[in-house]
Amino acid sequence: MWTFLSINSKPLLQITLIPGLAFILVFAIFAVWFERKFLARAMLRVGPYYCGKRSGLLQVFADFLKLFLKEIIIPDDVNKWFFSAMPVLASTIPALALILIPCDKNWVLWDIGSLSLPMFFAIAGLAPLIPIFAGWASNNKYSFIGAWRVAYMYISAEIPLVLCGAAIAIMAGSFDLVKIVEMQKNMWFALPQFIGFIIFFIGVIIEAERTPFDIPVAEVELVFGWRTEFSGIFFGFTMMAEYVMFQAWTLLFITLYLGGYNGPVLFGNVIASHIFWLIAKMLAVVVFIILLRCVFPRLKMNQMLNLGWKYLTPLALLNLVFVLAMKVMGVA
Amino acid sequence: MTEPKLEPDIQRISWGPQHPMSGQTRILLDTDGEKIHKIIADLGYTHRGIEKILENRTYFQGIVPIERMVMADTANIGISYITAIEKAAGIDVPERAQWIRSLVCEMARINTHLYAFGLQAESTGYFPAVFLWTTTDRTVLLDLLEELTGARWSYNFFLPGGVQKDFPEGFEDKIIKGVNYLRDRFQEYWDAMVENYTFEIRTKDVAYLSAEDAVRLGATGPVLRGSGVSIDMRKESPYAAYEDLDWKIITEKEGDCLARTKVRYKEIGQALNIMEQVASEIPEGPIKTRVSPFLRIPKNEVYSRVETGRGEIGIHLFTDGKDKPYRVKINSPTLRNMYVFERMAELTYMTMADMVVVINSIDPWYLDSDR
């Protein structure tokens, strides 16, 4: 189980490149850049323009450097240990979930077989605790409201997500992410489980706190939700956490519904083309979700809970029943 | 402000003045979870004593500070003071000047409604699409205003007795061009925002204000008309050329935040109509009567009422024969609407998320309420 810790070139590559550190960092940089540059087009402006020529790509690095060099302000009345630990944990815990994502049959950083899907939910289920602790530790009313908004929101989103995951596991006959992906060689699970596909997609947006559901950080109401008191690199870490969460859930979404790494073999190399397809699909989904920001105002907390409990959860159950029926009748 | 006592089990949140959305004021929110129990407005962060300043300025000098009340809406604020001076001194204004005044006032009204519209979008978290669109499209108007008045903001264009400049060459065509461009854009706003389902569920039935309550609490402007009360100073006490122009008062019956947004939207449409009318039908003639800059007004007392983008502004001008006013009482629209906002928590169910939408639906401008 802990074999990846031994010095060996493949695990080293996995840790440093994909799905490891470089993957996360490059993704965060891309997502921030894309969000700033392309949302700017929707807003009839140009976005970052000078730093890094017209593409504004270097602006992301400049901002990161600025965050890194800024003073970290720890207010007097906060719980200092929690306050300093939470931003770091916030970006590392969802990153742990990434190591379960199969990039190829032989390219899984932490291959735990049929435990991988439950383990993903277990790790990702830890993530909402961090905003809650951070909001509590900040000793700020806005942070606190943001924190319990996080709690409400994740509970109402994670139950449908787990139910959808269960439906997938039933259809694939396994909790093993690799097997689930291998099952989708011929047909993506998005087609037979279209309801689950939609529910999971909405769930991903909620988990990633993207726009119609960015309720915990709603800046017009709560300044910046549970992140209000963080400054400097602590704030950078919380920003990072948002994108890591986003990435992890998007990857799981692809793995479960969009055929994972499956795709036509390119460059004559199976592993490389699989990794390519995984990244390509991830970027397509990410770009789509980011662009939702141009279309939707933010929902209210009660509307969000209505959505979660009144629509998503019953529909996810329906989806589960539907899949069970298919399984029993031997269609799938 | 000494803060009122806190009830048990209630959390008090200080919203502003250092908050991304609050503007220059502080609002104390007594919340019970998400529900807002009580709203206490703490105004005065931008109090400059404009009423006192005006007592120490001659009539012509006073035009400059009073326009600082609402920067996006300087024309409508300015004309209130100037009509008061004209009424008190008995100055006649040529017809062409009145039409030009109406034009500039309507352009300023579009300007300020666009801002309100964008902020209403931003308050629902719909930042990208609408707020910056409105800010961008405002440039069309600002360019026109710059060409006519020489300034993009704070024109100081009206003088007692008329306006400063006549239309430049070919200005009428430019107005028509600008109006046509804006019409197209406003259709997009309607599609992207007012008919956006998420925006609708965020604003519909939020902060319902019945017509009786709106009148009782002294609401004004789009807040009042959004509740179905048809009161508009341009008809009640006509100034400039509004009597000769063809336009109608916009009202919406629903009385919620969406209705207020719609009132603003449709008023922009009326303003565009007026702009078109002025461009095509403006009478020829002089643009000002000569008024001495050392104007002295004998003892008199006038109340002039003008419809600004936020509602009725009333200027009560007391003169005493000197070259400076004895007292200028400014009854500002935002102060009245802020009172409505304070009472809104008692009238309706309101949550933290609603509160931002509600306060932007009254379009507060704290420089206006604080004076």
Place this chain on the structure above:
Amino acid sequence: MPEQLEIFVDSVKESFEDMIISADVKGPNQVEIVVKKEHIIEVAESLKHDMGFTYPSAAGGMDYLNENKMQMIYYVQNPRTGLFLFYRVDLARDNLKISTLTQVWDAMSFHEREANEMFGIEFHGHTDMRPLLLPPDWKGGYPLRKDFKGEGISE
């Protein structure tokens, strides 16, 4: 219209008789009533309920230094007819106490608070007399009075 205003003014004079000091037409659609201080509530109630002045607009103080008096002016409108009313009360400068009108038109609350801090007019019965615009620790006197000598003000 002016005849209607005259009729209205006459009816006001008739119904209130010695409760008011004067009633005049001030301009197109504008009427002024100067009321006696002790009858301020009764007249206001009657104006609101019997004559339809339900739409409060604003209120503010006014300092007549030469006549050694102050005035509280309430601006009220009849939303149906559009008739605009200046409802004024004379106050002696050494006795600036008056009953609050928030019990009749509760929207006058903010304006009475402003008149309180700017002119020093005391409103008896107002439940929430905090300063509205001035800072809570303001000790500089009443700024809008004519005998206010503030720093940095030229006259």
